[in-house]
Amino acid sequence: MAEAALYVVTSDEARNGKTLVARLLTDYLILAQRNPVLFDAGWPQQGLKDRWPERTFPIDFQKVQGQMDLFDRILNMPLRTGVIDLSWRDLATFMTLAEDIRFREEARSRGYRLVLLYVIGAMQQSRLAGERLAATKLFRESYYLRPAMIKRTGMEITSQPEIIIPQLSNGVMQRIDRPTFSIGDFLKGRKQGLNYLEAKELDGFLDAVMGAIDTIVSRQSPTP
Amino acid sequence: MKPTLILVGADKGGTGKTTLSRALIDHLARKNILARAFDTENPRGTLKRFYPAITEVIDLANVAHQMKILDTLESANVPVTLVDLKAGNLSYALDTFEKIGVLEAARSGQFNFTLVHVIGPSIASLDEIGEVAKYVSGLDYVLARNFINETNFFEWDQKTYKRYFGETVHTQEIEIPKLNEMAYEQVDLAGVPFKDFTENKAADGSPGNFSFVLRGYVRKWMADIDAEFTRLKLIQSLTNVRPSAS
Numbered sequence: 001m002a003e004a005a006l007y008v009v010t011s012d013e014a015r016n017g018k019t020l021v022a023r024l025l026t027d028y029l030i031l032a033q034r035n036p037v038l039f040d041a042g043w044p045q046q047g048l049k050d051r052w053p054e055r056t057f058p059i060d061f062q063k064v065q066g067q068m069d070l071f072d073r074i075l076n077m078p079l080r081t082g083v084i085d086l087s088w089r090d091l092a093t094f095m096t097l098a099e100d101i102r103f104r105e106e107a108r109s110r111g112y113r114l115v116l117l118y119v120i121g122a123m124q125q126s127r128l129a130g131e132r133l134a135a136t137k138l139f140r141e142s143y144y145l146r147p148a149m150i151k152r153t154g155m156e157i158t159s160q161p162e163i164i165i166p167q168l169s170n171g172v173m174q175r176i177d178r179p180t181f182s183i184g185d186f187l188k189g190r191k192q193g194l195n196y197l198e199a200k201e202l203d204g205f206l207d208a209v210m211g212a213i214d215t216i217v218s219r220q221s222p223t224p
Numbered sequence: 225m226k227p228t229l230i231l232v233g234a235d236k237g238g239t240g241k242t243t244l245s246r247a248l249i250d251h252l253a254r255k256n257i258l259a260r261a262f263d264t265e266n267p268r269g270t271l272k273r274f275y276p277a278i279t280e281v282i283d284l285a286n287v288a289h290q291m292k293i294l295d296t297l298e299s300a301n302v303p304v305t306l307v308d309l310k311a312g313n314l315s316y317a318l319d320t321f322e323k324i325g326v327l328e329a330a331r332s333g334q335f336n337f338t339l340v341h342v343i344g345p346s347i348a349s350l351d352e353i354g355e356v357a358k359y360v361s362g363l364d365y366v367l368a369r370n371f372i373n374e375t376n377f378f379e380w381d382q383k384t385y386k387r388y389f390g391e392t393v394h395t396q397e398i399e400i401p402k403l404n405e406m407a408y409e410q411v412d413l414a415g416v417p418f419k420d421f422t423e424n425k426a427a428d429g430s431p432g433n434f435s436f437v438l439r440g441y442v443r444k445w446m447a448d449i450d451a452e453f454t455r456l457k458l459i460q461s462l463t464n465v466r467p468s469a470s
Contacts, residue, residue: 064406068437075436101440 003111004079005220008139010086010094012129013121017147017165019047021119022085024206026052027183028213034081039070041094042085050179061090071103079111088121095136104138113220116142120162124153143216163212166205172198227297228336228462233309233317235352239344240370242270244400245308248340249275250419250446251453252304257462259304262293264313271308273415278302284309284317294326297335304462314341314352318359331362338364338458342400364458365395371402398452407441410434418442 009022019042026048029036040048041059049056057073060066074082086094098104107114116139118130127144134142146152146162168176172194175181181192187206191199232245245261252259261279263271269281282289297305309317318339321327330337341356353367411421414434422443426432453459 064404064437064441068435071437071440072435097437097440100444101437102443103436103440106436 001111002079003113003220004081005115005217006074006082006084006107006112007115007117008084008086008094009117009119010084010088010091010133011119011121012088012091012126013123014088016119016121016150017145018042018087018119019045019085021117021145021165021209022048022083023051024183024209025117025213025217026083027187028210028217029081029083031184031187032217034217036081036083037077039073039082039084041066041070041087041090043087043089048083048085051182061086061093067093067097071097071101074112075106075110082112091133095133095138098138099136113140114138115140115216115220117216118142118144119165120144120146120150122150126150127153141216141219145212164208166208168205169198169201172201172205176202225303226333226335227300228304228338228458229293229297229330230304230306230338230340230458231309231314231317232306232340232342233314234342234344235312235314235355236344236346237311239311239342240368240400241311241342242308244340244342244368244370245271245306246274246418247400247446247449248453249278249306250417251450251459252462253417254419254450255459255463257304258302259306260300260302262289262305262307263310264308264317265310274417284313284320290320290324294324315355318356322359327359327363336364336458336461338366338456340366340368342368342370344370360395363395366456366458367397368400369397370400396456398456400452401445401448403445404438404441407438407445410438411442418446422446 007025009018009025011018022042026036026038036055038048038052038056039059040046040056041061042048043060046058049058057069059070061070070084104114116130116134118133120126120130130142130144133139142160144160144162145165147165148167175192175194175198176183182190183206186192186194186202187210194202230248232241232248234241242265249259249261259278261271261275263269263279263281264284265271266281266283269279272279272281280292282292284290293305293307307317318327327337329335339356339360341352343350343352356365411418414421414432415427416425416432421432421434422439424432424434424439
């Protein structure tokens with residue numbers, strides 16, 4: 001049976017780089033010609049919708065209609081790689097609902113494998129919260145991403161390694177946050193106004209993160 | 225096996241009698257217990273819309289229709305007869321059944337009998353409990369509190385709450401859990417049993433096109449209400465489970 005990965009990028013905290021990870025993953029998938037469909041439940045920002053309006057469905061997960069826009073659309077569309085940018089606000093509802101409606105079984109029967117990309121937050125319990133998510137068995141695979149500025153606490157239960165997201169300077173962050181800045185174009189060699197040092201910094205950042213994303217995506221079966 | 229007669233009713237309207245009847249019929253079907261139903265919402269018959277094959281619309285004031293229910297309890301080829309009483313018919317039905325000896329026959333064990341009294345959160349609805357109490361001595365009496373529309377039952381006002389729930393003698397109490405409004409509405413529009421909705425079956429038996437999310441909401445609700453039904457002596461006796469001491 002053909003399979004496709006559904007990547008759920010989430011965290012239990014706001015403003016820790018979750019949407020940047022979803023964005024980098026999307027850029028990778030587009031460059032790898034995986035043609036991902038995007039679900040932007042990244043309240044209050046819609047970082048994916050703003051950049052890829054043609055392939056993004058905005059989701060208000062607090063409303064039943066939004067829940068239908070996500071789950072029903074996934075199950076009714078032809079098998080296709082997907083990225084869900086899920087805000088901390090909607091995480092608990094997402095998990096409860098996915099269990100209540102038996103989304104895992106239904107998605108698997110259609111060929112989807114759910115992959116968790118959990119961005120660890122600054123609170124001590126954040127990694128444990130991610131491990132609890134992984135333990136629910138909703139996800140076939142789980143990965144923990146730790147922003148470099150957030151230190152380990154020693155409270156981790158699993159020995160699963162973490163992917164470190166290097167810290168970017170404020171200047172580069174502001175540049176790449178601009179709606180017109182495309183990581184994909186940067187990777188194709190278009191510097192888009194970055195000076196030499198900024199470009200070098202971003203190169204180093206992308207080498208680390210895109211390398212990790214490459215490892216994650218390569219583990220999935222080839223997808224339609 | 226003795227036949228079982230279940231009355232589902234309330235004098236006040238809009239408390240969820242038919243919803244509870246539907247859920248109960250669904251529950252019995254999933255336990256492979258055959259049932260027939262009488263819908264006294266004459267002539268419209270809301271219950272009949274969901275269960276056309278097993279439901280008959282009757283007028284409870286009509287003696288011939290009363291005979292249809294009561295004189296065929298033994299001869300009907302199904303063990304359970306459920307009567308969904310229309311709003312305002314509960315006291316009338318109990319009064320009539322008392323006068324013609326039906327309740328006495330039930331008390332003496334000629335057949336199994338359960339009254340499911342569905343109550344809403346209004347004082348008018350709660351006052352019915354006292355009115356019904358005079359009929360239910362020696363009978364299996366179930367109070368069903370309907371939370372389907374997220375109502376509350378005066379838990380915030382302990383005096384009122386105790387007056388109705390704390391000091392009233394009744395056999396058992398169950399709660400009808402909340403069901404998401406959109407899911408409820410879609411099942412209603414589809415005109416199918418809850419079970420068929422979760423299995424994505426349209427009214428004509430063909431595959432439906434119901435939302436997976438809404439089907440999930442209904443499935444979860446059914447599981448919650450099943451947990452309530454399973455506590456009832458009525459269900460335990462029908463499924464040959466030894467009733468619990470409580």
